[in-house]
Amino acid sequence: MTKNTYSISEMDIKDFEKCQNIWDLKNNSATAQKFYNQIKEGNRKTFIYKNSNGEFIAEISLVFKDPAPQFTIKGKRVYLSHLIVKPEYRGKGIGTLLCDYIFDYCKKLNYSEISLAVLLSNYNAMRLYHRLGFTRLLCVGEDEDGKYIGLLKKLN
Numbered sequence: 001m002t003k004n005t006y007s008i009s010e011m012d013i014k015d016f017e018k019c020q021n022i023w024d025l026k027n028n029s030a031t032a033q034k035f036y037n038q039i040k041e042g043n044r045k046t047f048i049y050k051n052s053n054g055e056f057i058a059e060i061s062l063v064f065k066d067p068a069p070q071f072t073i074k075g076k077r078v079y080l081s082h083l084i085v086k087p088e089y090r091g092k093g094i095g096t097l098l099c100d101y102i103f104d105y106c107k108k109l110n111y112s113e114i115s116l117a118v119l120l121s122n123y124n125a126m127r128l129y130h131r132l133g134f135t136r137l138l139c140v141g142e143d144e145d146g147k148y149i150g151l152l153k154k155l156n
């Protein structure tokens with residue numbers, strides 16, 4: 001029988017390239033550069049789910065100041081960004097674990113609300129977020145990827 005151990009911890013910026021194991025940084029270089037710069041500036045914290053071999057399996061991030069004013073409020077509302085699980089590990093509860101982890105993390109920092117944006121076409125993510133309590137509609141919008149909604153969850 002194999003022991004199924006994992007860890008979740010904040011990523012050190014020097015390990016940023018290991019995220020290539022989860023998503024294709026090389027072919028999404030503009031996004032990767034943006035995230036890297038935000039981590040460096042202290043505006044983004046990324047948390048990594050690793051398996052027992054220390055392999056990067058999934059990630060989730062928090063952004064403290066987003067250019068769109070509805071998504072972040074200083075000391076009150078924080079933005080959940082870029083939750084992603086390596087495809088072959090999906091549907092096993094890892095996305096839920098990561099979300100629960102950052103809810104606790106945000107509560108410890110005294111945030112009372114957490115926001116996110118999700119594409120209307122992303123059925124798995126929409127279902128997951130609804131189950132986790134993102135039930136308030138913040139905004140609707142459209143970008144180059146399609147129509148999305150902004151959702152809010154109260155943390156207290």
Ligand SMILES: CC(C)(COP(=O)(O)OP(=O)(O)OC[C@H]1O[C@@H](n2cnc3c(N)ncnc32)[C@H](O)[C@@H]1OP(=O)(O)O)[C@@H](O)C(=O)NCCC(=O)NCCS
Pocket residue numbers: 082083084085086089090091092093094095096097117118119122124125127128131
């Ligand atoms: C959305 C995502 C992060 C969810 O992660 P996950 O580890 O699969 O999440 P969980 O296992 O906790 O829950 C996923 C739900 O889909 C179901 N599911 C079953 N098989 C699945 C599969 N192969 N892929 C995804 N979800 C599956 C799960 O049972 C669960 O259902 P429930 O919500 O009714 O309980 C993951 O699908 C992903 O990385 N998608 C691509 C990136 C993305 O869209 N991120 C969100 C951006 S807003």
